[in-house]
Amino acid sequence: MTVRTRYAPSPTGALHIGNVRSGLFAYLFGRHNHGTFILRIDDTDRERSTKESLDEILESLKWLGIDWDEGPPDPGYFQSNRFERYREAARQLLREGKAYPCYCTAAELDAMRKQAEREHRKPGYDGRCREKPFAPDLELPAASAGRNYTIRFRSPHEGETVVDDLVKGRAVFDNAELDDLIIFRSDGVPTYNFATVLDDADFRITHVVRGDDHLPNTPRQMQIFRALGMEPPAYAHMPMVMGPDGTKLSKRHGATSVFAYREAGYLPEALVNYLARLGWSHGDQEIFSREELIDYFDFDACGKSAGIFNAEKLLWLNFHYMKERPLAALAREVRPFIEKRGLTIPGDDAWLEKMVATLRERAKTLVELVDFASFYLKDEIEIDPKAAAKFLKPEAAEPLAAIADELESIGGNLNEESVKAAFERVMARYAMKLGQLAQPVRVALTGGTVSPGIFEVIAVLGPSRTVTRLRAAIRRLQT
RNA sequence: GUCCCCGUCGUCUAGCUCGGCCUAGGACACCGGCCUUUCACGUCGGUAACACGGGUUCAAAUCCCGUCGGGGACGCCA
Numbered sequence: 001m002t003v004r005t006r007y008a009p010s011p012t013g014a015l016h017i018g019n020v021r022s023g024l025f026a027y028l029f030g031r032h033n034h035g036t037f038i039l040r041i042d043d044t045d046r047e048r049s050t051k052e053s054l055d056e057i058l059e060s061l062k063w064l065g066i067d068w069d070e071g072p073p074d075p076g077y078f079q080s081n082r083f084e085r086y087r088e089a090a091r092q093l094l095r096e097g098k099a100y101p102c103y104c105t106a107a108e109l110d111a112m113r114k115q116a117e118r119e120h121r122k123p124g125y126d127g128r129c130r131e132k133p134f135a136p137d138l139e140l141p142a143a144s145a146g147r148n149y150t151i152r153f154r155s156p157h158e159g160e161t162v163v164d165d166l167v168k169g170r171a172v173f174d175n176a177e178l179d180d181l182i183i184f185r186s187d188g189v190p191t192y193n194f195a196t197v198l199d200d201a202d203f204r205i206t207h208v209v210r211g212d213d214h215l216p217n218t219p220r221q222m223q224i225f226r227a228l229g230m231e232p233p234a235y236a237h238m239p240m241v242m243g244p245d246g247t248k249l250s251k252r253h254g255a256t257s258v259f260a261y262r263e264a265g266y267l268p269e270a271l272v273n274y275l276a277r278l279g280w281s282h283g284d285q286e287i288f289s290r291e292e293l294i295d296y297f298d299f300d301a302c303g304k305s306a307g308i309f310n311a312e313k314l315l316w317l318n319f320h321y322m323k324e325r326p327l328a329a330l331a332r333e334v335r336p337f338i339e340k341r342g343l344t345i346p347g348d349d350a351w352l353e354k355m356v357a358t359l360r361e362r363a364k365t366l367v368e369l370v371d372f373a374s375f376y377l378k379d380e381i382e383i384d385p386k387a388a389a390k391f392l393k394p395e396a397a398e399p400l401a402a403i404a405d406e407l408e409s410i411g412g413n414l415n416e417e418s419v420k421a422a423f424e425r426v427m428a429r430y431a432m433k434l435g436q437l438a439q440p441v442r443v444a445l446t447g448g449t450v451s452p453g454i455f456e457v458i459a460v461l462g463p464s465r466t467v468t469r470l471r472a473a474i475r476r477l478q479t
Numbered sequence: 480g481u482c483c484c485c486g487u488c489g490u491c492u493a494g495c496u497c498g499g500c501c502u503a504g505g506a507c508a509c510c511g512g513c514c515u516u517u518c519a520c521g522u523c524g525g526u527a528a529c530a531c532g533g534g535u536u537c538a539a540a541u542c543c544c545g546u547c548g549g550g551g552a553c554g555c556c557a
Contacts, residue, residue, distance in 0.1 A: 008557090009557090010556085045557070048556080048557090106554095109554090116480090116481085117480065119480090121481060122482060122553060123481080124481090141555095150555055168483095168484065168485090171484070172483095174482085177481080177482055177483090181554095185555040187555075191555070192556070195557095211551095212484065212485090212551070213552070214557095215551075215552080216482075216552040217552080217557095237484085239485075240551075242550075244490090246549070246550075247550075248550080248551075277492085278491065279492095280492095281493070283505085284493065284504075285505090286492095286505080286506050303485095303492075304484075304485060304486095305485045305549095305550090306549085307491065307492090308490060310508085312508055313490075313491065313506080313507045315507090316508085317507090362518070362519050362520080363519095433516085435517080436516090438516035438517070448517090449517055450517055450518040451517070451518070452518080452519085453516075454517080
């Protein structure tokens, strides 16, 4: 049997990193088994579904490198195009007496829930319309017809439903606990639990991989499968991702969308590696290529407990992947972040690569790298007054002038080696240590006391900007 | 409240299936040393956990029971 897995996001908002992790696991399991990975769009809620969020979801998945074998743009993979199929299935259940109309109003249901809560029972539907007679060829509700009833699934009350979960193990639900859920709303729209079952059935999904917040839905979905005369697929419920406060990760925990991480200068490999490693492991290994992830992925190696999202570890992984990227590729990634700030790059690709090379071990994200790069990119630098007070003192003027002259005469032959030689000559002349000369130069060239190695900085900056800045600093300390 | 799930360093985890190799390993973070022109990188070292209580056993992080704690679900949302 060929494995078929699916990911079924709702286009009602940004693609959330907690949510996309379930998709990643479904993808990895599918690929690991040389199966088919399907993307399906759960857009039954037409009110909240938007084209924008659909586009964002698709683009986020592509950015992460999660590619699907079946799905959009094929219209057959949108729930909104499958309504007739859901209606047909609902009519079948009605004919067979496995579903029934419910005429309760929202207010009645609400009162029912409150009552149950008072009596310390599970709030749920009490089945008051369950035994009312109805015509087996009853029309389905429709918004246009204004039919004021819903269709409920007649859930078996006897026995129990067993979920043999691939991650969690066996979970047993007493059928008496499961109330009759609505499968069709009064406006003629099928509900999630019903549409999902039909989709999983029709697309011949063999393994449903999703977050464990869906575990309580599973016995209900299994019952619907059986009522429809089909066997349910296998289920794998992944533990959820929590925020630092230990509750379900949500917007109030800060950046949670895939786009937000892309904009913050993260590399997709880092996010994928992090998400995969949260809740799954392969011995002591921390770094995984996509191929390794696919090779090693297995539900047996998935943990059962929820994990807290740790931004620091993601940062460390991102740093790792930035160092690992070939320089030219990293420079290409950096470019748009520079442009986004309205800065221009004063050199060609080779220059940009040299610049990036000096910064890549000092930045954990692309954004941070560009933050550090501003002294390379701007014509006018701002000198930190505290740094100036400490290093740009009158006695620095002479050596600074000397190094400026040296560098000016090197001119076009300037490189790390020739800069180093120039520094050594000046240090010898004034009997200085490298630190005594390097710090004032650093402040003059970068505006602060922290930067890449001073020889590299000068080599990247080039003779003319270097000399200009040195002389500006000399003028500054003389006034 | 009811049902379901979960419980190893602050965090992610290895070990738990088949009890002894665990004076519990790795990673992030943190602290300290080294390297050093600053900051980083790197490198070396350190602090830090089997939720608790009962069993079973010669022996339990590993098996059983209970307690406590955390999370999730209880919608004409998905």
